[in-house]
Amino acid sequence: MNDARPADIWGTTIFDGAAAQRGYALNKMCYSFNDAANRAAFLRDEEDYCRRFHLDAAQREAVRRRDVLAMIAAGGNIYYLAKLAGIFGLGVQDLGAQQTGRSVDEFRALLRAAGERT
Amino acid sequence: MSRIVGGIGTSHIPAIGLAMARKQSGDPYWRSFFEAYLPVRRWLESVRPTVAVVVYNDHGLNFFLDKMPTFAIGAAGEYRNADEGWGLPTLTPFPGAAALSWHLIERLAAADFDLTTCQEMLVDHGFVVPMQLLWPDAKTWPVRTIPIHVNTVQHPLPTPRRCLAFGRALGAAIESWPGDERVIVLGTGGLSHQLDGQRAGFINKPFDLFCLEKIVDEPELLANYSIRDLVELAGTQGPELVQWLIMRAALGPAVRKLESNYHVPISNTGSGMLLLEKAA
Numbered sequence: 001m002n003d004a005r006p007a008d009i010w011g012t013t014i015f016d017g018a019a020a021q022r023g024y025a026l027n028k029m030c031y032s033f034n035d036a037a038n039r040a041a042f043l044r045d046e047e048d049y050c051r052r053f054h055l056d057a058a059q060r061e062a063v064r065r066r067d068v069l070a071m072i073a074a075g076g077n078i079y080y081l082a083k084l085a086g087i088f089g090l091g092v093q094d095l096g097a098q099q100t101g102r103s104v105d106e107f108r109a110l111l112r113a114a115g116e117r118t
Numbered sequence: 119m120s121r122i123v124g125g126i127g128t129s130h131i132p133a134i135g136l137a138m139a140r141k142q143s144g145d146p147y148w149r150s151f152f153e154a155y156l157p158v159r160r161w162l163e164s165v166r167p168t169v170a171v172v173v174y175n176d177h178g179l180n181f182f183l184d185k186m187p188t189f190a191i192g193a194a195g196e197y198r199n200a201d202e203g204w205g206l207p208t209l210t211p212f213p214g215a216a217a218l219s220w221h222l223i224e225r226l227a228a229a230d231f232d233l234t235t236c237q238e239m240l241v242d243h244g245f246v247v248p249m250q251l252l253w254p255d256a257k258t259w260p261v262r263t264i265p266i267h268v269n270t271v272q273h274p275l276p277t278p279r280r281c282l283a284f285g286r287a288l289g290a291a292i293e294s295w296p297g298d299e300r301v302i303v304l305g306t307g308g309l310s311h312q313l314d315g316q317r318a319g320f321i322n323k324p325f326d327l328f329c330l331e332k333i334v335d336e337p338e339l340l341a342n343y344s345i346r347d348l349v350e351l352a353g354t355q356g357p358e359l360v361q362w363l364i365m366r367a368a369l370g371p372a373v374r375k376l377e378s379n380y381h382v383p384i385s386n387t388g389s390g391m392l393l394l395e396k397a398a
Contacts, residue, residue: 012312012315031182036201079271099318110319111319114320115321
């Protein structure tokens with residue numbers, strides 16, 4: 001019950017100061033997607049849009065590949081990444097499926113199974 | 119004098135707001151989830167609150183990572199929601215209670231809780247979805263509102279123990295307001311969910327049920343967990359439980375549980391609901 005233990009929980013990233021610094025440009029770009037005009041601008045010219053927000057090479061590559069785990073490794077925060085996913089009509093179950101290497105149906109089955117625990 | 123008439127804990131998942139916008143609340147997937155809120159709405163009709171203090175976390179609408187307050191409070195005459203990027207509708211603005219906000223700011227600062235004050239504040243789904251759940255048919259909102267934001271996005275987050283103490287101070291501040299208000303406090307978010315990483319989809323039903331039980335009479339027990347514990351036990355977004363702890367602590371030492379519900383999964387989340395009345 002203290003915060004001094006190591007934060008190594010399997011499959012889990014703590015979005016702390018180090019991550020927030022590393023991911024600042026990527027998260028700032030995703031924050032801009034609250035505005036529909038910015039979402040349209042991203043769709044018009046993704047390369048240019050990423051450049052304007054100064055994404056680094058790893059962030060740019062992760063966005064190009066639509067790779068959520070790579071975006072998180074590059075400092076992305078899931079709440080901001082969800083706004084990027086929204087551009088493609090994807091929700092948190094789609095993101096969960098991709099991150100866990102499952103189909104969306106398989107991921108939903110995983111969630112239902114959690115509800116059947118006693 | 120003003121008094122707190124009760125507290126409500128509820129999840130604030132965006133999918134709930136989308137289901138309401140799409141008129142899906144009668145669908146098989148949703149029906150029992152929404153039915154659990156019917157007695158809460160009847161209770162609201164009977165106690166007729168005048169003010170709702172809504173404790174939630176902003177998810178990247180009003181606050182970006184350029185400036186991230188640990189605790190922030192609205193002090194505006196009106197609050198609006200806005201596009202968060204994925205299509206929740208914009209609603210009738212929520213009336214504020216600015217004079218009471220400033221009273222809370224003064225009293226909380228005197229009690230050593232120094233909040234970021236916001237005379238303009240967009241409210242996101244963390245605030246909006248619970249309001250829609252409580253008053254789904256309202257053309258105009260029947261209560262004035264005070265949003266209180268807690269940082270559960272960027273670590274370090276405030277500890278559960280700090281949040282419990284904050285809630286106690288908040289409750290005392292509300293009840294020291296000379297106006298004749300009937301106040302409800304909403305604690306929103308949770309319960310267990312993890313949206314990110316290879317452990318995405320993690321839900322811990324036994325822990326959620328434990329929290330729903332213990333928060334009623336033993337909130338101190340839950341306040342003993344660290345944030346790291348809550349991440350492990352309830353997922354990366356599980357620390358939103360601190361917002362329920364603030365609500366619970368604001369009600370004072372003794373409460374009566376009137377309603378409780380747990381529904382899993384809603385989207386990726388173990389969804390909880392709790393209605394507490396302040397014991398005399």
